[in-house]
Amino acid sequence: MQPYTKHESIAALMNRSNVDTDQIIPKQFLKKVERSGFGQHLFHDWRFNDDGSDNADFELNKPVFKGAKILVVGDNFGCGSSREHAPWAIADYGFNTIISTSYADIFYNNCFKNGILAIIVSQAQLDALMAEIAANEGVKFTVDLENRTVTTPAGNSFTFEIDPFRQGNLLSGLDDIGLTLKHVDKIDAYEVKHKQSYPWLWA
C-alpha cells in the first residue's frame, strides 16, 4: 500500500446521498479475479450512455474535475454490498480521499485497506465544501493527514477526527496482516484456550 502524503488536489463534487456500491461498481464487473483495472468501470451505469459514450450530465464527466484526487459526496456513501471492488475502482480511477458526513460500515473499512482516506465531516462543513466547489468548479483543496486538516482557498479549513490506528497505517502504508502477525504468539495462546473451552468447535 502506498503511504498517504499531504497533497493539494482538485475536489470533485457529487451531491448525492446513499450512493451504493452497486452504483460505484455494477455487478457485471465483479467477475474478474484480479484487483486491478476497475477504474474504467467506476460509476459505469451513470457515467456512460447505452452506446458506451460519456454521459455529459454525469458530474464526474465534467472536464473541470479531470485529475481530481478528492471526492466530496453526500451521506451514507458506499452502502450495500461488501464488494471491495468499490474502493478498488475508486482508487484505480485516481481518488485517494473521500469527504462525506457518513459512510456505510464495511465500505469505510475497505477504503483504509486500499490507501483511501475517508474523511468524516459535519453537515455544516460538508455544505460549505460543496458550496465552494459549486461556486468555483476545479478548486483545489489541501489534505494533510498527519495534522488531520483540510484547507481550502475560500477558508473552509478544519481539523477532522480519525482513529489513530487507521491514521498511522495510512501514513506508513503498513500491511495490516504483517501487523497482526506480530501477535502470533497471542493468537496461538488464544487457540489453546479456545480448544479447551469450546472443544466441539474443533471436533
Add this chain to the structure above:
Amino acid sequence: MKKTMYEKIWDSHLVVDVEGQAPLIYVDRHLMHEVTSPQAFEGLKISGRKVRNPHSILATMDHCVPTKNRDLPIADLIARKQIETMADNCKENGLNLYDMKSPNNGVIHVVVPEHGFVHPGMVVVCGDSHTATHGAFGALAFGIGTSEVEHVMATQTLPQKKSKTMLVQVNGDLSKYCSAKDIALAIIGKIGTAGGTGYVIEYAGDAIKALSMEGRMTLCNMAIEAGARAGLVAPDEKTYAYLNGKEFAPKGAMWEQALAYWNSLPSDAGAEFDAVITLDAADIAPQVSWGTSPEQVVGVNANVPAPDSFDNDGKRKACESALAYMGLTPNMPITDIKIDYVFIGSCTNGRIEDFRSAAEVAKGTKVANGVTAIVVPGSYHVKEQAEKEGLDKIFIDAGWEWREPGCSMCLAMNGDELSKGQRCASTSNRNFEGRQGKGGRTHLVSPAMAAAAAAAGHFVDIRNL
C-alpha cells in the same frame, strides 16, 4: 456487570487489546464464495502465507452460477474463469467446497445453516454483506471486504472496532399475512438505511420469538440494509432443535457441553443497550418498497409518497429521483403498480418456508399475461425438499419457471436479469438502481406478496384474497 449478548461474544473472542491498535478478535467460521475471494487467495500466495485453519472455512459457488442448463459449460467466459479459480484455490488450500455439481451446492447463507456449520456464540465472517443472516443463531456474523478475507485466512483474526448495541423490540403478534420479511422492511422503513450504522442490532420481543429459524434468518439477513454491522437473535429451543443432528453440529457429550454454553449467551436481564427501538407487530402490513433504497417502503394498502410529504431536503430529493427512476407517480396506490417480472429466491427468501408460503398463494392461479415469474431455490437441498412436497408442480402448473439454485436475480450477475424499464416484484434484499439489470425496477416484497402479484399482474393486498 450485566452484559448484552453482543458484549458476551465480543469479550470471549478478544485476542489482543492493546493501546494504539484496533482490538483483534478471533474468527470461528469463515464462509466463502467465488466473487470476493480470488484476490484474497492471490494476496496470500504473493506474500507466501498459508491458510491458518482450513477447517474453519466452508465455500460454495453461488453468485455467478447459471440457474438453467447447468450441464453446459458457463457461457460467460469471465464468470467461468472465476468459478474455475475458486475450485483451484479451494483444492490448493484443502478447503471444503460445495461446487456447482455438489448436491450441497447453493447460496452460501442458505447452505451454511443447512449443515449446522454456524452455532450460537461464534464469530462468523464472509466476504458478503448478507453474512448477517447467521445472527439468527445467536452468532456474531458480519460481512467483510476482500483484504479482510485475506487477513482472516492468514491470521484467523480481524482488527475490529467494538460496535454500539441497539435493541429492536418487536412486541405483539404479527398478522398471519405478514412474515419476517415484512418485519425487516418495516424496521428499515422506520430507522432508515443508515439507522443502524455503528451498531449491532439485537432483535427481541414476542414477534421475534414466534418466528421460525428461517424467519429469523430472513430478519437478520437484512440487518445490513439498516446499516448495522450485524443482527442477533438470542438462541432458544427452536435454535437447538434446528441444529440438533446436523452434520457440523456437536454430538453426544459435546452437544450437552455446547448447550450449556449456548444457554449462557442471551443478554442478561437489565443489560443496557445504546439505543432501543420498539415496534408493534400488529401495526405491520405487508410491505412493498416503492423506491431505490430499502428504506423507501410502505404498507401495500398505502400510496406512493409525494416528494413534498418529506420534511427533510435530502429525503425529498431522494424521493424525486427514485420516482423518476421507478416510473411512478406520487400518490398512486401501491396496488395500481403493474409488474413484468417476479423473482422468488435469494439468501433473504430462498428457504423452504418461503416456497411453502408462496406456493400456498400460487396454488390454482396462473401467472398473469405478460409476466415472467421464476422460482430459484436457495440450495439443492431446498429444491429437493420442495419437490418432495410437490411445490415445484404448483409453481409449474401456475406458469412459473422452476430453476436451479443460485443468487440469480438478486444481483443479476449470472445472466438472469431485467431489461431496461422492466418492473419486478422481488423477494430479494436490495432495490438499488440497476441491481437486477441496468434500468430494471425492483420492488421488495415477501414471498406470499410476490406470488399474489404474479397472478394479478400488479401488487395486491394479500389480506383481501
